[in-house]
Amino acid sequence: MGYAKPLPQVNADTRPFWQGCRQHLLKIQKCKNCGLLRWPPAFICSACLSSEVEWVVAKGRGRVYSFAVYHSAYQPGFQDELPYVVALVDLDEGPRMITNIVGCDPGGVYCEMAVEIVWDDVSEAFSIPKFRPLQGEG
Amino acid sequence: MLSDMTGDEAIYGHFGAAGGYALAAQRAMHEFNTGPDTWKHIAVGQRAWANLNPRAMMYDRRLTDDDYRAAKWLIEPFRLFDNCLVSDGGRACILTSVERARDLKHPLVTIMGLGQHNPSGDLQKADYLAGPTGAKIAGEAAFSMAGISREAVDACQIYDCFTYTVEITLQDYGYFEPGGGKDWFMGGAIEPGGRMPVNTSGGLLSEAYHMGLTPLTEGVMQLMGRCGPRQLGPETNTKTPEIMLCSDNGGILQTHACCILRRL
Numbered sequence: 001m002g003y004a005k006p007l008p009q010v011n012a013d014t015r016p017f018w019q020g021c022r023q024h025l026l027k028i029q030k031c032k033n034c035g036l037l038r039w040p041p042a043f044i045c046s047a048c049l050s051s052e053v054e055w056v057v058a059k060g061r062g063r064v065y066s067f068a069v070y071h072s073a074y075q076p077g078f079q080d081e082l083p084y085v086v087a088l089v090d091l092d093e094g095p096r097m098i099t100n101i102v103g104c105d106p107g108g109v110y111c112e113m114a115v116e117i118v119w120d121d122v123s124e125a126f127s128i129p130k131f132r133p134l135q136g137e138g
Numbered sequence: 139m140l141s142d143m144t145g146d147e148a149i150y151g152h153f154g155a156a157g158g159y160a161l162a163a164q165r166a167m168h169e170f171n172t173g174p175d176t177w178k179h180i181a182v183g184q185r186a187w188a189n190l191n192p193r194a195m196m197y198d199r200r201l202t203d204d205d206y207r208a209a210k211w212l213i214e215p216f217r218l219f220d221n222c223l224v225s226d227g228g229r230a231c232i233l234t235s236v237e238r239a240r241d242l243k244h245p246l247v248t249i250m251g252l253g254q255h256n257p258s259g260d261l262q263k264a265d266y267l268a269g270p271t272g273a274k275i276a277g278e279a280a281f282s283m284a285g286i287s288r289e290a291v292d293a294c295q296i297y298d299c300f301t302y303t304v305e306i307t308l309q310d311y312g313y314f315e316p317g318g319g320k321d322w323f324m325g326g327a328i329e330p331g332g333r334m335p336v337n338t339s340g341g342l343l344s345e346a347y348h349m350g351l352t353p354l355t356e357g358v359m360q361l362m363g364r365c366g367p368r369q370l371g372p373e374t375n376t377k378t379p380e381i382m383l384c385s386d387n388g389g390i391l392q393t394h395a396c397c398i399l400r401r402l
Contacts (some may be wrong), residue, residue, distance in 0.1 A: 006148040014146070033203040040146075066168070066267065068160035069214035069323055083214070086152045088161055088262065096262050100150045106214075111168035128149055 003122050004077035013041040021127045024119050025054045039095030060117030062091040069106045103132035158390030160213040162267035163302040167267040170317035177301035178206045179323035181219040186329045188340025190368035196344040220301040222342035229351035247361045249325040251398040253279030270273035272394030292379035295353035295360040297386045298342045331375040350386030357382040361401040
């Protein structure tokens with residue numbers, strides 16, 4: 001067995017996102033009617049109800065809105081990573097997404113911490129966007 | 139199965155209600171400096187009620203501040219005793235007309251006020267995790283319908299899936315300013331003999347997890363005077379209650395209902 005954690009359940013709304021991820025592009029939806037940038041992907045805009053949408057690439061930086069440190073593995077695939085950090089990250093572009101904070105001690109994570117994207121290539125089909133502390137201006 | 143329930147959150151190892159409420163509680167720690175020093179009063183205070191309730195799962199288990207602090211982390215910032223129980227069982231409340239109820243053997247309890255507010259469907263769009271939650275608007279509606287102020291409430295039965303839920307609900311109902319819970323809960327305020335009894339069965343944390351019916355049925359039974367050793371009144375050195383504030387919420391603070399009951 002290779003990858004032991006749950007994989008994305010791709011549907012019509014999320015397929016362009018996961019296709020982007022495979023190319024290490026963090027794609028989010030932009031409403032073509034009102035311009036709202038939105039996450040998670042949805043069929044219509046929550047602000048204006050338009051179904052006209054395009055995908056734009058977010059630059060992959062943001063801040064930690066909140067986080068939780070898991071000390072127990074509720075699925076066996078996470079056992080070796082305990083303790084691990086689940087976070088809500090506010091992208092610089094606006095949308096908030098759930099993700100992991102990696103590459104640092106869980107005790108060092110804090111709300112409003114600046115973070116940047118790091119890609120976890122977990123299979124031939126999937127790369128999963130995660131975040132790490134911002135490594136400096138690039 | 140797991141992914142069916144949590145969608146793509148499972149990719150990141152994010153599961154169930156505890157993870158979502160932990161995110162809410164962590165944000166609240168950042169915004170108004172709450173944390174374990176506030177939540178321990180809720181866990182320990184409710185356990186003191188459970189110790190008076192033979193039907194409570196935690197009836198014969200004491201809990202001290204030290205026990206609370208020494209407990210393992212589950213999903214930080216929650217320790218073991220910040221989390222509710224997992225229970226099998228059932229509760230029911232029978233609603234009928236006042237006229238019909240007058241014929242029954244128990245004292246009459248009526249609904250004075252109801253309010254509901256459901257702010258969002260998706261955790262990733264939630265801007266209310268550290269309040270105001272749906273409790274604010276739902277509470278205002280219920281108090282308005284009841285025609286009373288907070289000061290008229292004799293005791294509260296607050297949906298307590300986690301300790302933090304009790305704090306944010308009472309905060310949004312206006313009992314204290316953001317962060318004021320740390321002082322408000324001190325001195326055994328919610329315990330037997332306290333000035334504002336909260337979750338007098340032990341609640342979801344220490345009696346049993348029967349969803350919103352744990353608080354609601356306890357509110358009704360207290361007003362009827364059916365609670366034995368934990369009965370509000372002289373037995374527990376508290377006021378005999380006439381008005382009871384009950385809450386329920388769902389999702390990760392995404393839905394909220396407030397119900398104010400009165401004994402006639």
